[in-house]
Amino acid sequence: MATELLHTYMQDHHAGAAAGVDLFRRVAADHEDPETRAVVSRIGDETEEDLRTQEELMTLAGTSPSMLKDLPARAAEKLGQLKPNRRFAERSPLSDLLELEALTIAVRGKELGFRALLDIGDPRLPRPTLEALVQRAVEHGEQLEKLRLRCTDALREN
Numbered sequence: 270m271a272t273e274l275l276h277t278y279m280q281d282h283h284a285g286a287a288a289g290v291d292l293f294r295r296v297a298a299d300h301e302d303p304e305t306r307a308v309v310s311r312i313g314d315e316t317e318e319d320l321r322t323q324e325e326l327m328t329l330a331g332t333s334p335s336m337l338k339d340l341p342a343r344a345a346e347k348l349g350q351l352k353p354n355r356r357f358a359e360r361s362p363l364s365d366l367l368e369l370e371a372l373t374i375a376v377r378g379k380e381l382g383f384r385a386l387l388d389i390g391d392p393r394l395p396r397p398t399l400e401a402l403v404q405r406a407v408e409h410g411e412q413l414e415k416l417r418l419r420c421t422d423a424l425r426e427n
Contacts, residue, residue, distance in 0.1 A: 289376075297313055369420055373410060
């Protein structure tokens with residue numbers, strides 16, 4: 270039972286990570302600020318590396334990604350673009366803020382997932398690898414928070 274739960278947990282986090290990579294790619298392509306684009310693009314590349322490492326960990330744990338979970342998660346990310354924002358031909362000033370918040374949530378979920386794998390102490394999962402993944406997620410969160418704070422001006426009344 271515990272093994273089945275671990276497999277499900279890892280597959281669920283993989284699905285979220287796959288959707289997160291798509292979100293990073295879209296935000297990096299759409300954002301107008303060159304610095305934000307560069308940071309988000311780099312974090313997206315590193316998140317894709319983390320996804321490959323996660324797949325290696327899944328193999329070590331005797332499981333693999335589930336297309337039945339990955340595809341709907343990726344589709345949900347695409348559908349998230351269709352939110353009404355009172356603007357039809359241009360991006361809303363809130364788009365940058367909301368997208369950076371979504372990326373921050375994704376990175377926090379990644380961090381929590383890797384922390385949970387650390388907590389269980391499964392001997393099949395190398396502790397140094399998990400510690401490095403947690404640390405990178407923390408760093409990504411800090412970098413995204415700096416970018417997010419720059420976007421809160423959209424909420425100020427002029």
